[in-house]
Amino acid sequence: MQTSSSFPIAISNTETIPGKQIVEFYGVVTGNTVRAKHIGRDIMAGLKNIVGGELVGYTELLQDSRQEATERMIEQARSMGANAVVNVRFATSSISQGAAELFAYGTAVKVT
Amino acid sequence: MDSDTYQAINLFLNFGWPLLLLMTAYFIGTVIERNHFRRIRQREEEYSSLPVVTFDTMPDDWQAGESTLVTGSIVVSLDYFKRVIAGLRGIVGGRVKTYEPLLDRARREAVLRMIEDARAQGFDGIYNVRLETSRLANSRGDGQGTAGVEMLAYGTAVKMASRFAPRMERF
Amino acid sequence: MKHVPRQPREGINVSDTHPLVEAGTLFIGLTAIFVGIALLLIFLIEVVLYFVPADKEAALFRDWLPDDLMTVSPADERLYATQSLVDELARQWPDSPYEFRVEIDASEVANAMALPGGLIIVTEGLLQQVESQNELAFVLGHELGHFRNRDHLRALGRGIALSLFFTVTSGSDVSGLGIKVSDLALRGFSRKQELAADSFGLDVVNAQYGHVSEAWRLFERWDTEDGTLLDIATYTSTHPQPDDRIGKLEQLALERGWSVDGEVTELGW
Numbered sequence: 001m002q003t004s005s006s007f008p009i010a011i012s013n014t015e016t017i018p019g020k021q022i023v024e025f026y027g028v029v030t031g032n033t034v035r036a037k038h039i040g041r042d043i044m045a046g047l048k049n050i051v052g053g054e055l056v057g058y059t060e061l062l063q064d065s066r067q068e069a070t071e072r073m074i075e076q077a078r079s080m081g082a083n084a085v086v087n088v089r090f091a092t093s094s095i096s097q098g099a100a101e102l103f104a105y106g107t108a109v110k111v112t
Numbered sequence: 113m114d115s116d117t118y119q120a121i122n123l124f125l126n127f128g129w130p131l132l133l134l135m136t137a138y139f140i141g142t143v144i145e146r147n148h149f150r151r152i153r154q155r156e157e158e159y160s161s162l163p164v165v166t167f168d169t170m171p172d173d174w175q176a177g178e179s180t181l182v183t184g185s186i187v188v189s190l191d192y193f194k195r196v197i198a199g200l201r202g203i204v205g206g207r208v209k210t211y212e213p214l215l216d217r218a219r220r221e222a223v224l225r226m227i228e229d230a231r232a233q234g235f236d237g238i239y240n241v242r243l244e245t246s247r248l249a250n251s252r253g254d255g256q257g258t259a260g261v262e263m264l265a266y267g268t269a270v271k272m273a274s275r276f277a278p279r280m281e282r283f
Numbered sequence: 284m285k286h287v288p289r290q291p292r293e294g295i296n297v298s299d300t301h302p303l304v305e306a307g308t309l310f311i312g313l314t315a316i317f318v319g320i321a322l323l324l325i326f327l328i329e330v331v332l333y334f335v336p337a338d339k340e341a342a343l344f345r346d347w348l349p350d351d352l353m354t355v356s357p358a359d360e361r362l363y364a365t366q367s368l369v370d371e372l373a374r375q376w377p378d379s380p381y382e383f384r385v386e387i388d389a390s391e392v393a394n395a396m397a398l399p400g401g402l403i404i405v406t407e408g409l410l411q412q413v414e415s416q417n418e419l420a421f422v423l424g425h426e427l428g429h430f431r432n433r434d435h436l437r438a439l440g441r442g443i444a445l446s447l448f449f450t451v452t453s454g455s456d457v458s459g460l461g462i463k464v465s466d467l468a469l470r471g472f473s474r475k476q477e478l479a480a481d482s483f484g485l486d487v488v489n490a491q492y493g494h495v496s497e498a499w500r501l502f503e504r505w506d507t508e509d510g511t512l513l514d515i516a517t518y519t520s521t522h523p524q525p526d527d528r529i530g531k532l533e534q535l536a537l538e539r540g541w542s543v544d545g546e547v548t549e550l551g552w
Contacts, residue, residue: 024287079295106166
């Protein structure tokens with residue numbers, strides 16, 4: 001069972017990794033983070049709500065969160081000995097007024 | 113009543129009482145959490161033989177007979193301690209680490225309940241599993257408070273023609 | 284493909300920081316920030332006060348009345364009596380840029396406030412509780428002391444700062460706690476102002492009557508009586524009390540050689 005932490009893992013949101021075959025599947029893996037925005041971003045957002053446009057602060061925040069959630073999912077897959085995660089889906093939801101949960105889930109498989 | 117007693121009462125009401133609530137919430141919450149995780153791990157071990165996947169087409173070798181939608185859900189509440197910490201985080205930003213174990217066990221519990229639903233009806237595998245989270249708002253305060261968080265897991269459960277279906281060789 | 288049951292490693296979706304450690308760090312960090320901001324606000328208020336001298340303030344707020352003031356109507360003899368008392372006492376401060384105005388607030392809770400522009404508000408409750416002119420004179424003299432030190436503007440600034448704080452951090456359960464902490468910090472500062480106002484008030488009373496007899500009798504009554512907890516609570520929320528106000532007043536009188544015996548003047552109503 002591979003346990004190296006830098007073992008590359010393929011991810012895809014389709015049934016299979018293009019060009020490869022799945023030989024074994026292990027189960028559902030998930031990764032999630034809960035992030036809160038800070039006062040600064042809140043104030044900027046308040047201002048932007050007046051003039052409109054992209055909330056760059058929030059975009060970055062959620063991108064970072066998504067990145068982290070995906071990494072955790074991959075970490076789970078690695079610890080199972082998988083080398084790919086397929087059928088990946090993302091979900092965002094608000095947990096409380098300031099905090100949003102991002103999670104990614106998929107099936108950990110072994111491909112060749 | 114003299115000012116010393118008054119001051120003491122004032123101090124207690126403003127600082128002592130919230131602190132007491134916080135600590136109680138923390139300690140009881142930790143015990144509940146530990147027990148829950150133990151039960152979750154136990155059941156995950158037990159049900160590990162039932163395949164659960166997120167593929168949206170069924171693996172060929174499952175040769176399904178009957179199938180149905182199965183669901184599992186749980187609503188968890190955010191205890192006082194966690195809410196307070198999250199509130200503080202809302203000012204400085206960053207990862208709200210206190211919510212993570214709560215959501216982790218909620219999700220795993222929802223998936224386990226879905227599996228139990230399938231097993232109770234005699235199914236052998238679940239595919240196209242989806243997970244949803246939603247927040248239930250408080251009815252007071254313009255719905256700004258959070259009464260709880262619901263985790264939902266659902267998928268299509270199938271009865272396989274044979275549990276020991278041969279693995280198909282592919283090239 | 285074959286199903287091989289495997290479990291992921293435990294704890295990937297959870298951080299290793301112990302929640303109490305995280306709580307402690309957040310609490311201490313934020314308290315420090317709040318207190319720092321409170322001190323900064325104190326400093327800023329001082330700057331503003333420097334640039335708005337008393338006579339400009341008096342001119343600006345000359346006819347101003349707060350929106351939520353509910354006056355006792357019809358204007359009665361107590362208003363005239365209190366106003367003339369204030370005018371007499373103000374003669375002890377000849378350089379004052381203010382034309383002091385008195386208004387009576389209908390609230391049953393005893394209180395007295397110094398507001399911008401030389402406005403002094405006493406409540407119905409207070410007027411019902413005072414039993415001699417000397418007591419009222421000390422309360423008014425205390426407010427005059429606040430005007431002299433421009434404390435009323437500081438209190439206003441503090442109120443604005445706290446409500447700003449509240450709007451910025453609202454939505455979190457602990458903004459209340461943070462506000463209380465910073466309020467405490469600001470209040471500690473105010474105790475000095477209260478003592479200074481007390482000292483001036485006593486000075487004025489002595490100059491007016493030749494003695495300070497009965498000047499703080501009102502507080503002695505509050506100290507011993509159990510009732511009117513709400514009065515005390517309200518009064519002490521806007522007038523942070525030094526621990527032993529009466530003792531300090533007695534000491535002041537002793538130091539300055541003021542007599543605590545003397546004929547007590549009746550209220551004019």
